[in-house]
Amino acid sequence: MAISTVLPERSLPLAPPPWALKATVYVLSFYHSASSTLPLDIVYDPLELHAPSFSSEKETGKYVGGLGFAQIVRYTESPVGTYDELAILPGFFHIVGPDGSKKKDSRITGIWVSQETTLMNGRRNWNIPKNLARFKFTPPELATTSPIKVEVFRADPSSTRPFFSATIHPISYLPTFPMSSTWLSYLGISTFILQPPLPEGDPADIVVGTKDWKRSYPILKCKRAKMVWIDMKQADEDRKRGEGAVGQQEGDAMVKKEGKGYENWWPGMRRWHLGMICENATLELGEPEVVKE
Incomplete structure (x- = not known):
């Protein structure tokens, strides 16, 4: 087993x-209706969750569901190294x-990375809300033909339970x-992402605001x-059926929703899903367009 380390870096290169x-990319896709409740504590890091300029329905738009994704990515080449x-x-x-016109765009609500250089540049370049985390892969090497378990932990070394597995x-x-x-x-699904301004974190020169x-x-x-089966059973024993989930309601009220809890990561999600692995994938990220909303 291996845990990718979070390195203390300063004077980070721009x-x-x-890019x-x-x-290698592992993709879980899912679909939610327009009336679905967005589980805020899952899709946002606490920094962005408590910043109305990024997560408030009133300021950043109403969640209307549709096709969504969770992606685990192991970068082997990038302008900022591996992560x-x-x-x-x-x-x-x-x-x-x-x-008064309405637009419908996708958004990265939460993204966690294993090193600070990509964190700073991702926030600065594209408003991508990157925050630090620790990643554990079992087995540790890249696996595309045999099972692999992925666990993601808060960056704090005292955190022993993954918030995603x-x-x-x-x-x-x-x-x-x-x-x-x-x-x-070709299916009428836009792949543009529109990102709200980011809050500033600590340290401000790395967790930059925009x-x-x-x-x-x-x-x-x-x-x-290639197609894969993804087992979404979570390791956290505290996340049991019936605990409920924090959700986004009209007026941004954060309420407790009764019913299925977090046992399979997203409230109400079934345990097994079809997914996909992309081997030796390429990702292109160009110059963003600054949008005045």
Whole structure:
């Protein structure tokens, strides 16, 4: 077993866009209706959760569900070196413009990484709300043909329970296939992400805050994708059926929802899901568009 370390870094180098990265990507997809409650404590880091400029429905738009993703990414090449990442894109948000028009865009609500250089640059370049975390992979090497367990912990070394875990089982009898995120546009699904301004964290020179909205168009491609089964049973014994979840309601009231709890990560989510591995994938992140909402 191996846990990727969070290194203390200062005087971090700037890495402006565009970025070209290589990685192995594990993808869990899910769908929620427009009436679904967004579990705030799952999709946001506490820093962004308590910043109305990033998470308030009134200031940043209403969650309307749709196709969402959770992605575990192991970057082998990037402008800032190797690192691991958990990214959550829960679906779409309706944004009301100054003229009253409505737009529907996807958003990265939470993203956790294993080193500070990508954290600082991701926040600065694209308003991507990166925060530090520790990643544990069992077995530690990259696995695309055998099961691998992924656990993600808070950066604090005293944190012993993962806030996200998944066990990925490749389906060996199915063939590999090429994949590109751009193909989603043929299904009428936008792959643009529109990110609200970020709050400043501690230390402020690394967990940087921003002032403008930014829209970007990440492109993920690979020649060898394969289907997998993903076991979402969580390791945290405190997360049991019936505990409920904090959710987003009209007016941003945070309430306790009774019913299914967190046993499979997202309230009400079933344990087993079809997912995908992208081997030797490439990710392109270009210059963002600054948007005045």
